[in-house]
Amino acid sequence: MTTTSSPHIPESAVEAFVRVDRVTRTAAALVRIDTRNPPGREAAAVPALLDLMRAIGCDTEVFTSSGGRPSVLARYGTGAPGRATLLINGHVDVVPVVEADWTTPPFDAVVSGGRLIGRGAADMKGGIAAAVEGLRACLDAGLAPDADIVFHLVADEETGGAHGTAELVDAGLVRADACIVPEPTGLRVAVAERGSWQAGIEVFGTAGHGGEPALGRSAVADAARITTALHLARFHDRPHPLLGSPTCNVAMVRGGVAANVIAPACTLTIDRRTLPGESADDVYASIVRTIDASCPDVDYRVLPKFFCEASELPLPHPFADFVDACRPRPRPHTRPRSRVAPGEGFIGLSLGSDARFLRNRLGIPTVVYGPGSIEQAHGADEWVGIGDLTLAARTFARAIAGFADFVAQADTGRVSPSRQTGRQL
Template sequence: MSSSSRWPRSDSGSGSAGAEVAARATVSEARLVELTRAMIQRDTTNPPGDESPVVGLLTEVMAELGCQTEHFESEPRRASVLASAGDRDGSRPVLLINGHIDVVPARPQEWSVPPFAGVVKDGRVIGRGACDMKGGIAAAIEGLRACRDAGVRPAADIVFHLVADEETGGQHGTAALLRAGRIQADACVVPEPNELSIGVAERGALLAEIEVFGRAGHGSDPAAVRSAVYDAAAITRALHCADFGDPEHPMLGRPTCNVGVIRGGTAPNIVASQCDLSIDRRTLPGQTSSQVLDSVRDVIDSLGDIDYRMTPTVFVSGSEIATDHPFVSYLLDACGRAAATEVRGSMLSTDARFMRNDLRIPTVVYGPGSMRHAHTADESVGVDELCTAARAFATIFATFDGQSM
């Protein structure tokens, strides 16, 4: 290990006001933008799912920072990078940074620039994953580098889980680490795009396939038989944006349902014998898969005698942390020193749910960018937001000592 990658031997400056100011001041915009661009240029589209293009880059970056690094694979090419800065001897608290390195597919013809070029234009980094969430990961890494360069030893052991597969449910990433017993921390920050707010609550989701069955007949006499397309249309009207009678969550509102895909029929002159729907039913924290499935069935069954079969494909639980939790209060203060921030909820789901629901690790979402730009053509993140987030992470690493937990 080169001398440039060693941390200060003394931690006497850790946690002091001077240390955090020095760390914030050492954040480099150029270095941060270049790392964001470099990550975007490694195509990690999921599906099909292959995070290996960015693993070497991240391993090299984290090792240069003096971190112990390791690769975790649930199967070939589904790799996560685990990195830790600190002694990990149990003498200090552990702060986990969990961020996903996979991205959703991009259709180049819909973009004004190549989606994996990492173009910088008008103060924004443009590219698939710029916002969701390679920019957030780069900001957290830059925060750690700023501490190192300022001679500030973090007040806690810092662990990075840069994981595979969040975009399709996390089974090859955070969920696999959970099953393997590899997640231990006193607190966690997930740098998903959250407009630099402290995310404390998020919806979950149930994805399901609904097969609607009818009886085929001649298109000249549709009333003589049963059209699956007609019944599927009734289900679509009933489910789409339905009110399921759930109580209103103060930050998440009421759950929604989107009928996103319809496939049915064989020809215009044949009454359809089958029509299939794909739905996305959002949920609130605490709701179970069976409860949500029953709520969808109740709506469909209220329509009368429709022959259908519903098969759940993915269930993602909602999650939350109390707004008055000490870790939330700490982050409001720490991140607020970089820029004013607030507590909010999210209509989307993140890997924070694994730490909150399964391990009871206090977890918040804090990162640059907006979900309004995620998954879009010309996805982008502001350079100023990246720098603000990096300064916030530098403050967190310099000051979080777990004492308020």
């Protein structure tokens, strides 16, 4: 693709049809559905999602994973071969809550002080509502998009995506020219995100009487040395321009048997954040190398548990420019904890998302953009600003209305690999 100019869609023709009341009602209705994961309650949202998408003329399908977890697939358009396709991938599951920490019931979707408060308001039911409102605004304006607009409203993102986007990819059901993932980014366009490699580290010592600690070997003391080494480690010489340097957090420590016994064993649980291009083997090797260099006399074993790849859309990229050009320019109320490249408006995120499956496995140009901030996600009294919902909906309206023109202006010699495989809904 080659760089293209801003979409030539009059703002008054599309943005004026974004309705604050409607996008707020949609987001609130989704927040009121308890879709906590774990255990994985996405099925509770399926009837409402089907009604929502069918009401605006989408063809719909429910995809059920091998583990019995449903995702809703919806398409506005003909699905004709060669027709430009914009994918919007949003997850409907939310993280658990500690209700005692909330000042309002987490699934009541309270609107107060210009905010929608509730679990999932920011992450990411507000983003889904904004994307749906963007399509509705186009239709209300009489600007039915010339591209197919596909929504994948998926399960299981919060625990790794194996029962949602990953299985859709495996089944060959993901085809698009480009994708927007409406995670909370403070209304900025995110093009890179860290991954996560998690593991347990078993540290072995020698038990003895607590009154003579020098006569044994404390696994807790050795685990403390490992913890310090990992927290201070510099895993790369050159930071990523958007994601910074990799980090390692020792999140849990369990060890010892009694106050008067030298600890014979201790287990650490670690989370090593990764950069694009790092494999699970690369990260494992970096952990072992760090421990061996700092604690050569320690007896330990590393037990990998989970790996989520980092991903990025390399800049410059015309699709990133296109989405950025669609954004209304007022400054957002909140900003994510992220780094901004010098001279660039794009950001990187310390969190991971389903964007990695689309970027890494299918080569689909994918950006992450949505209302709200990661600072509000996952915490008590999670919220999204009504103003941010509205601004995000306006961005989606412009992107949806202008996407076919964007693709038409692109270099026809380049076709996304995803256009060549799988079936369309």
